[in-house]
Amino acid sequence: MTEKIVPLPQRVTPSGGEVLRLGSAPRVAVPSESLRELGEVVVDLLRRLHRVEPVLVVGGEGDLTLGLTQEPPDADIAGVQGIDPLDEDHPSREVYGLDVREDGAAVTASSAEGLFRGATTFAQLLRPEAGGGFTVPGVRIVDGPAMAWRGLSLDVVRCFFTVEQVKKVIDLLALYKFNVLHLHLSDSQAWRLEIAGWPRLTGGGSTGADDLPSYTRDDYREIVGYAAARFITVVPELDMPGHVLAAVRAYPELRGDGEPPHKWLAYLDPRAEVTFRFVRDVLGELAALTPGPYLHVGGDEAFGMPEELYGEFVARALEIARATGKKVVGWQETARSGALTPADVAQAWIGAGDEFDLDAARAKTPAEYHPLLDIVAETFARSAGDVPAAVAAGVPVLASASSVMYLDRRYAEGSLRAGQTARRTEVGHDSYTPRTCRELFDWAPGTLTEIPDGARLAGVEAAIWCETVEDFDDLVFLLLPRLPGIAEKAWTPSRTDWDAYRGRVAAHAHWWDRLGLDGYYRSAEVFGP
Numbered sequence: 001m002t003e004k005i006v007p008l009p010q011r012v013t014p015s016g017g018e019v020l021r022l023g024s025a026p027r028v029a030v031p032s033e034s035l036r037e038l039g040e041v042v043v044d045l046l047r048r049l050h051r052v053e054p055v056l057v058v059g060g061e062g063d064l065t066l067g068l069t070q071e072p073p074d075a076d077i078a079g080v081q082g083i084d085p086l087d088e089d090h091p092s093r094e095v096y097g098l099d100v101r102e103d104g105a106a107v108t109a110s111s112a113e114g115l116f117r118g119a120t121t122f123a124q125l126l127r128p129e130a131g132g133g134f135t136v137p138g139v140r141i142v143d144g145p146a147m148a149w150r151g152l153s154l155d156v157v158r159c160f161f162t163v164e165q166v167k168k169v170i171d172l173l174a175l176y177k178f179n180v181l182h183l184h185l186s187d188s189q190a191w192r193l194e195i196a197g198w199p200r201l202t203g204g205g206s207t208g209a210d211d212l213p214s215y216t217r218d219d220y221r222e223i224v225g226y227a228a229a230r231f232i233t234v235v236p237e238l239d240m241p242g243h244v245l246a247a248v249r250a251y252p253e254l255r256g257d258g259e260p261p262h263k264w265l266a267y268l269d270p271r272a273e274v275t276f277r278f279v280r281d282v283l284g285e286l287a288a289l290t291p292g293p294y295l296h297v298g299g300d301e302a303f304g305m306p307e308e309l310y311g312e313f314v315a316r317a318l319e320i321a322r323a324t325g326k327k328v329v330g331w332q333e334t335a336r337s338g339a340l341t342p343a344d345v346a347q348a349w350i351g352a353g354d355e356f357d358l359d360a361a362r363a364k365t366p367a368e369y370h371p372l373l374d375i376v377a378e379t380f381a382r383s384a385g386d387v388p389a390a391v392a393a394g395v396p397v398l399a400s401a402s403s404v405m406y407l408d409r410r411y412a413e414g415s416l417r418a419g420q421t422a423r424r425t426e427v428g429h430d431s432y433t434p435r436t437c438r439e440l441f442d443w444a445p446g447t448l449t450e451i452p453d454g455a456r457l458a459g460v461e462a463a464i465w466c467e468t469v470e471d472f473d474d475l476v477f478l479l480l481p482r483l484p485g486i487a488e489k490a491w492t493p494s495r496t497d498w499d500a501y502r503g504r505v506a507a508h509a510h511w512w513d514r515l516g517l518d519g520y521y522r523s524a525e526v527f528g529p
Contacts (some may be wrong), residue, residue: 004507005124006484007177007491009143010077018102018138022063022126026134027055028119029062038066038112041229042119045174049123049511050134064122065106066115073097073108075142078493082148083345083396083458085180085233087293087327094179095144098122100136113231117143117177124175124508146493147445149398149459151180151235152483157187158466160213165472167226168516172479174230175511176487181227182235182296182329182461185215188245188266193220193236195282200250220289228291235329236286239298240279241268241305241313247278254278264372267305270313280320287324295321300331300349304375307336315339329398332386333379338393345458346390351403352449354432356380361431388452396458401450402432404443405486407478408465410434416522420477424521427474429467437525438498441485460490473519480512480520481505481527502526 002012026046030039036058043054072095080091093111096118107118121141126134152173156166173181185193191201192214202214215223224234248255248266256269268275287295297317302310314330314337321328329345340346358377362370390397399405410428413436414421428434445460462483469475484505488496506527512520 002504004504005121006501006504006508007488008496008501008504009121009141010493011075011142013140015099015101015138015140018100020063020100020102020105020136020138021129022052022134022136024133025053025055026064027057027062029057029060029065031059031067033058035066035068035112035115037229038116041116042066042123045120045123046126048171048514050126050128051514052134061104063104064119065104066119067106067108068112068115069108069110072110072114072144073142077142077144078146080145080148081457083398084148085151085235085292085294085459091148092144094177095142096121098139098141098143100125100139102138105136116174116231120175120177145177145491147457147459147490149180149461150178150487150490151182151459151461152178152486153182153184153237153400153461153463155184155187155464155466155469156192157184157190159469159471159475160190160192161472161475163215163219163222165475166223168472169475169479170223170227170230170232171515172483172512172517173232175515176484177491178487179232180235180459180461181232182237182463183223184237184239186238186240186246187243188264190214191246191250193238193286195285197281198251198278201247217289224289224291233292233294234290235292235294235296236290237296237298237329238282238286239300240317241270241310242266242300242302243298244268251278265304265375267302267309268313270309270316275313276316276320279317283317283321284324287321287326290326293327294329294345295324295326296329296347297321297334298331299334299337301376301379302333303372303379311337311339318344332383332390335386335390335393335395336382338389340390340393340395342394342396344395345398346387346395347398347400347461348387348390348450349400349402349406349463350380350383350386350450351401351406354402354406355383387450387455391452391455394456396456397451398458398461399445399448399451400461400463401448402463403450404440404448405460405462406432406465407462407482407486408432408468409440411521411523412436412439413523413525416524416527420521423477427468427477429465437482437485437502437523440482441489441498441501443489444495445489460486462486476512476517476519477521480517481509481523484508
């Protein structure tokens, strides 16, 4: 019954052996024109996963009928916890009921978002018949998320992905009921979003930026709109005051009069007259382009920046971001400023076992770079106090522990394809200990050692950094089959068994092929005997 569903629903009850039979043109019904876009997205999902040609019916009945109710389905399921990425006072809106009987299937929910989550589950239930058509087992499912914030942070700086490629990532997130796409848009390697008044960030100067691809405003709007239609909120990040070499190369005045302690380091100097005009402009435009309620201001790894300057900058940047009307997310280091409030979110990322090891770094790095490593070590030495400081200030914590949620970690197990087994030593950070898919499945949000007791957990967010990623196939190689496991941890409140889970997720491989994600890692631990 649930052998192909990921994430696992909260409550599943068989319906007495009934079976719904569908042909190659199933009818998807929505009650009104206001839900036409939802119906079109569901039709597109069924078409792409199952190679059928669904028919959308507005009003009337269908093989799959989506219906709004005043209240979410009444059932004894665990309630949602965390911070709503849409900032709405409707925590049960993703709860849905799905009834499948021999005469048709119906999804009910109190919102279009809940209807889409239920339709996604229905899409995973379809079983192809040998003679053509599909069957769906009779079932009653009542389901909803454990965590309100379920996201993926995608680095489009170190490796640029086209709008169409980002849409493929969004399709994957939608399939597994994620609801946040955190776009990392700027870093030392490049600035990926055009900003009015600062054209050299993305080209037109002598810095080489004009040779690097970036998103136009219309590109960004297209990504945001595509995600919203699939009930995924885009949280954009412009990283500051560190990770800004691309910006200061384009506009050297942002560096101020001070000299960084190393040529590869740069930070936005709060003493420079131009700095906060720049921050107001870039955050103001980003806020205007972003319908969602959150902006991410970065704040991590400001290597070589004096402590007092860092605190001053972060405090001012937070004020500027809030003045746009948005709420603010920052990496855990922003807690060092003392300026975070309970309305903000601190993203905890330094995982247990991944602390910076200066001796190990020195051993594999040429001596000329050792002074840089010393600066890095000084910054990481303070990291243990970040999350406790945020918790003490009442700031919600978004769990992104690198130990289990950074998907740029190398695979420890081999692939069923020999070429992939060799490639696993090239794609992914060598600073992280390789781990198997099973090891990365062995956690739960409430038991993460990186999150102190008493913390208000905002949610769960995986991350994929692209220093070792050269193209979209490399991205897919690292994301799959591991990303669905993050989805299950964030959605399903009870701990699920690895052996049962691997069987469910392995059955999805042909769907990944159909979504244009055929570069996934054929993990022997997931797909083997």
